[in-house]
Amino acid sequence: MNLPNKLTMFRVLLVPFFAIFMLVPQFQIWWGSLIALIIFVVASITDMFDGKIARKYNLVTNFGKFMDPLADKLLVSAALICLTALGRLQAWVVIVIISREFIISGFRLIAADKNIVIAASMWGKVKTTFQMCMVILMIIFMPALPFNNIASWIYVVLDIVSYVTCALTVISLIDYLVKNKDVMKEH
Numbered sequence: 001m002n003l004p005n006k007l008t009m010f011r012v013l014l015v016p017f018f019a020i021f022m023l024v025p026q027f028q029i030w031w032g033s034l035i036a037l038i039i040f041v042v043a044s045i046t047d048m049f050d051g052k053i054a055r056k057y058n059l060v061t062n063f064g065k066f067m068d069p070l071a072d073k074l075l076v077s078a079a080l081i082c083l084t085a086l087g088r089l090q091a092w093v094v095i096v097i098i099s100r101e102f103i104i105s106g107f108r109l110i111a112a113d114k115n116i117v118i119a120a121s122m123w124g125k126v127k128t129t130f131q132m133c134m135v136i137l138m139i140i141f142m143p144a145l146p147f148n149n150i151a152s153w154i155y156v157v158l159d160i161v162s163y164v165t166c167a168l169t170v171i172s173l174i175d176y177l178v179k180n181k182d183v184m185k186e187h
Contacts, residue, residue, distance in 0.1 A: 004054035007046040011071040014043045015078050022082035037139045044132045073101045079135040088138050093166050100173045111183045123172035130165040
């Protein structure tokens with residue numbers, strides 16, 4: 001197993017530890033949030049490096065093509081579900097984001113069956129960046145904030161970030177479907 005694939009698998013292995021530090025009541029204090037944040041940031045960084053290393057050193061594999069997006073989906077979905085369970089994120093935002101991931105995964109399976117590789121688009125990369133930034137911000141401000149003027153502005157900013165992320169998720173879905181509409185045609 002090459003280095004990019006090891007980084008991808010490391011990201012997958014971090015997901016349960018992230019969820020534990022997010023959800024286990026004994027860890028829902030500032031240091032538990034800090035550990036969850038560190039795990040999420042480390043996992044997010046491995047996402048950036050595994051692809052760059054694979055392309056730079058010609059280490060792209062079918063395993064990596066399959067597992068890298070799956071690892072991303074596992075990490076982000078786990079984070080979104082944890083944030084929803086903790087009351088930090090509205091469920092409809094999570095439903096939109098996870099639904100998009102299922103649609104694109106199914107779309108890629110259909111394309112793969114036709115020997116078509118659908119590369120990540122600019123909108124998909126922007127969407128992923130915003131999703132990861134949204135999760136990071138929500139974890140940073142997760143410890144109980146007193147609801148005063150400063151805290152209320154933080155909640156407004158977090159709501160705006162979640163709405164922008166949701167919009168980018170829908171835009172990237174439309175972009176994938178429009179650019180690759182021929183995949184759905186029967187030949």
